[in-house]
Amino acid sequence: xxxxxxxxxxxxxxxQEIRRNKWRTFVILLAFVVLIVLVGVAxxxxxxxxxxxxxxxxxxxxGMAFFSYFNSDKVALAVTGAKPADGPEYQRYxxxxxxxxxxxxxxxxxxxxxxxxxxxxxxxGRNPKHSALAVTTGLxxxxxxxxxxxxxxxxxxxxxxxxxxxSTVAVTAVGTIALLSxxxxxxxxxxxNRDRGDSNSGxxxxxxxxxxxxxxxxxxxxxxxxxxxxxxxxxxxxxxxGVQLTRYPPGLASALKKLQTDKAVVHHATRATAQLWIxxxxxxxxxxxxxxxxxxxxxHPPLDERIKLLEAM
Amino acid sequence: xxxxxxxxxxxxxxxxxxxxxxxxxxxxxxxDNSWSQIDVQLKRRYDLIPNLVETVKGYAAHEKxxxxxxxxxxxxxxxxxxxxxxxxxxxxxxxxxxxxKSLFAVAEAYPDLKANQNFLQxxxxxxxxxxRISYARQFYNDSVLGYNNSIQSFPKNILxxxxxxxxxxxxxxxxxxxxxxxxxx
Numbered sequence: 001x002x003x004x005x006x007x008x009x010x011x012x013x014x015x016q017e018i019r020r021n022k023w024r025t026f027v028i029l030l031a032f033v034v035l036i037v038l039v040g041v042a043x044x045x046x047x048x049x050x051x052x053x054x055x056x057x058x059x060x061x062x063g064m065a066f067f068s069y070f071n072s073d074k075v076a077l078a079v080t081g082a083k084p085a086d087g088p089e090y091q092r093y094x095x096x097x098x099x100x101x102x103x104x105x106x107x108x109x110x111x112x113x114x115x116x117x118x119x120x121x122x123x124x125g126r127n128p129k130h131s132a133l134a135v136t137t138g139l140x141x142x143x144x145x146x147x148x149x150x151x152x153x154x155x156x157x158x159x160x161x162x163x164x165x166x167s168t169v170a171v172t173a174v175g176t177i178a179l180l181s182x183x184x185x186x187x188x189x190x191x192x193n194r195d196r197g198d199s200n201s202g203x204x205x206x207x208x209x210x211x212x213x214x215x216x217x218x219x220x221x222x223x224x225x226x227x228x229x230x231x232x233x234x235x236x237x238x239x240x241x242g243v244q245l246t247r248y249p250p251g252l253a254s255a256l257k258k259l260q261t262d263k264a265v266v267h268h269a270t271r272a273t274a275q276l277w278i279x280x281x282x283x284x285x286x287x288x289x290x291x292x293x294x295x296x297x298x299x300h301p302p303l304d305e306r307i308k309l310l311e312a313m
Numbered sequence: 314x315x316x317x318x319x320x321x322x323x324x325x326x327x328x329x330x331x332x333x334x335x336x337x338x339x340x341x342x343x344x345d346n347s348w349s350q351i352d353v354q355l356k357r358r359y360d361l362i363p364n365l366v367e368t369v370k371g372y373a374a375h376e377k378x379x380x381x382x383x384x385x386x387x388x389x390x391x392x393x394x395x396x397x398x399x400x401x402x403x404x405x406x407x408x409x410x411x412x413x414k415s416l417f418a419v420a421e422a423y424p425d426l427k428a429n430q431n432f433l434q435x436x437x438x439x440x441x442x443x444x445r446i447s448y449a450r451q452f453y454n455d456s457v458l459g460y461n462n463s464i465q466s467f468p469k470n471i472l473x474x475x476x477x478x479x480x481x482x483x484x485x486x487x488x489x490x491x492x493x494x495x496x497x498x
Contacts, residue, residue, distance in 0.1 A: 091434070091437060092437060092441075095437065096441065096444075098441070098445065099444040100448065102350060102354070102448045103448035103449075103451050105343075105452055105455075245448075
């Protein structure tokens with residue numbers, strides 16, 4: 001194979017890649033815990049109800065996240081206008097999914113089609129028994145069998161790796177942090193700061209208070225960045241797990257290359273569903289990519305990078 | 314105090330043994346189940362073949378030799394599967410794959426047949442069944458890998474030795490069989 005990339009990666013195998021990405025998820029989840037504790041401490045310093053505040057914010061965030069966890073498939077399918085893939089023209093799609101499900105040891109998900117010329121696909125459902133897979137008609141016409149297998153294997157990997165659960169955990173953590181710091185700042189501004197004078201006085205007290213405030217302001221932003229970072233890691237994990245199913249990295253690589261040259265944008269995509277798709281259905285504008293700051297808010301790693309990783313497998 | 318500590322330690326140890334034993338049983342059952350999944354897919358292929366032969370017969374009735382070869386190979390494969398000898402089964406499957414290859418080669422000469430919707434559908438079914446067979450074998454090998462890893466690594470290997478959990482063999486295809494059946498047009 002030709003290697004036109006400027007810095008070729010060291011050969012990896014997908015087992016290694018899977019282990020690495022699972023480890024990264026664990027690190028991010030740990031960082032969420034640390035951040036929640038820090039924010040709790042900050043609220044405690046400023047207002048004196050840290051533990052109670054954390055508990056309240058956590059319960060609210062958990063409640064909201066669990067609602068979306070149990071309804072994720074219905075909402076995603078309704079919002080994107082997906083229809084069940086019935087009829088003989090979808091036989092190839094059904095056969096291909098069944099084969100890959102055998103390889104993955106998963107039950108066959110419900111299959112849907114979205115009438116859209118832009119090639120894309122997503123999987124949803126809280127566990128393998130409740131999973132659903134949707135592809136656009138554009139994907140079915142544009143991809144050949146091995147490419148389609150690569151894409152479907154990537155999507156099944158999201159199911160196999162419980163990515164809906166992983167993102168629910170991340171959303172809960174982000175929600176807790178956002179609520180808590182919002183609560184903390186509001187109370188502090190609107191006169192809930194009786195304790196401040198009593199417990200910390202003098203210059204050190206002021207410094208600590210300012211640091212705590214800064215933390216409350218910055219924590220939600222950090223939490224969002226961590227959520228996006230985790231989403232990108234889960235994409236790489238799904239690429240690697242997908243290869244474990246097809247044992248054919250060039251299939252997915254060539255599918256991603258086709259996605260790269262295709263400039264159509266999915267009609268029914270919103271920011272809320274962005275992290276479900278095989279590639280980001282949003283911002284395809286030229287010249288926007290490359291900015292490092294922008295990349296931090298992406299749900300997906302750049303296609304170039306994913307292709308490069310696949311070619312090294 | 315010491316009594317409590319001893320009770321706790323023994324309790325934890327028993328808990329570990331129970332959990333580890335159960336996970337070994339799960340792993341062994343997964344290996345057995347994934348092995349039988351291969352048979353399910355092989356059977357699916359046997360079931361498709363009579364239909365395929367009938368369809369081709371409608372257009373190319375005089376290609377008797379080819380039909381007979383496919384039918385014989387199919388019944389050989391079925392009896393080899395029932396016999397349970399893995400090497401023999403692999404050989405019979407090989408023969409069947411070869412016979413199917415020549416059946417599709419025959420179909421090549423009949424443009425009407427190639428345009429037949431039923432034939433195209435059977436061809437798609439057969440291709441995806443070939444895929445499924447290899448995916449089922451792959452899943453079997455993945456299950457074996459996971460199971461062998463768990464019975465050979467510490468500390469489960471101690472339990473595996475005590476309760477006779479034996480290492481399983483990978484499914485390896487005969488050299489001629491590597492590569493899917495080519496269906497050409």
